Amino acid sequence: MMGDTDEESFSGVDREGVRPGLLSRFVFETRLREMDRFVAELVAGYKGEGNDGGSGSQLSLAKVFYKAEISDWFSAVAIPVGARFRDIDAALVSSYQGMNLTEVSELGPPLLNQHNGSAIGLTFRKSNIAASLAQSITNLEDEQVLNAANRCFRTFGQVTCNILRGVKLSLLGCQQILSPFNNLHYSAGAITVPVSFLRRRIAMDPEPSAEMSRGMGHVSSSSSIALRLDSLVDESTRVGGWIEIQNSREKQVKWSVSITDKPEDEVGWGMSLGGVIDGSRNHNQFQVESYLKFNIDHRFSLSPGLVYLTNSNGRTVGLMLHSHWSL
Secondary structure, eight states, X not given: OBSSOOHHHHHHXXXXXXXXXXXXXXXXXXXXXXXXXXXXXXXXXXXXXXXSSSOOOSOEEEEEEEEEEOSSSEEEEEEEESOOGGGTTOSOOSSSTTOOSSHHHHSOSGGGTSOOBEEEEEEEEETTEEEEEEEEEEEEEETTSTTEEEEEEXXXXXXXXXXETTEEEEEEEEEEEEEEOSOSSOOOGXXXXXXXXXXXXXXXXXXXXXXXXXXTTSOEEEEEEEEEEEEEOSSSEEEEEEEXXXXXXXXXXXXXXXXXXXXXXXXXXXXXXXXXXXXXXXXXXXXXXXXXXXXEETTEEEEEEEEEEEETTEEEEEEEEEEEEOO
């Protein structure tokens, strides 16, 4: 709920992960070869996964995920549909993943949460260090240019170190290359359905980056690097923060710091500060959110909260009520 506001203000909070409406997710998981996991996720509900003006009520396939635990120190991941780099070495693969009020306060640096279409990844573990490497391919469509489309190749790397008990430090990087299609009328064979499905979803993203928009029609590249710190103070209290530097024509620094206390049987709370620092100062942004979490049952929770956002377009204050129910 917001007071007097305009369409630009509403679009601003939507881009920061404030998703009004009802969202339903159905996650199916099975074990293969004892340790391997296969997960399929179906989504129906609000326009949180894209903002094309549709109702978003239709049930659609959001993710297909397979993880092979080859040994104690090596695992491989294949995600033909709905890949995000946060899935490569995650304990949970659901797109929900226990979110706070907004995506900014919970899901880490933006390079972890981009829609990547299809991806494969490898993870190596030794002692207190884990390293991951992944490659993705995405089909992007430019709605402003008729029949214009690009392939987006992203290479992702992450090194995570348990520096102290309950404290993790991660260094992440992503290299992106946009390459135009030479011929849109190609034969995709057996992958026709997932590729067309991915195109539709990626084209529905709320707002492509400026670098991505300029890259439509010719080869271009950009990169991002991020540092993330997570600290588990006790069983329910977590303190974390991250900073990401995007090295493109418009260099930006994005950051967030949060603290949460979410016990299973008591009232929890959380607070987050974050923002964007832009070199031109035209897109500087600052965001604050705070909330309470009431665990009515192990399967239902209710979280009232407040979100404050300020940028070059003005200030926006939103009162949110976030609920989560699971079978």
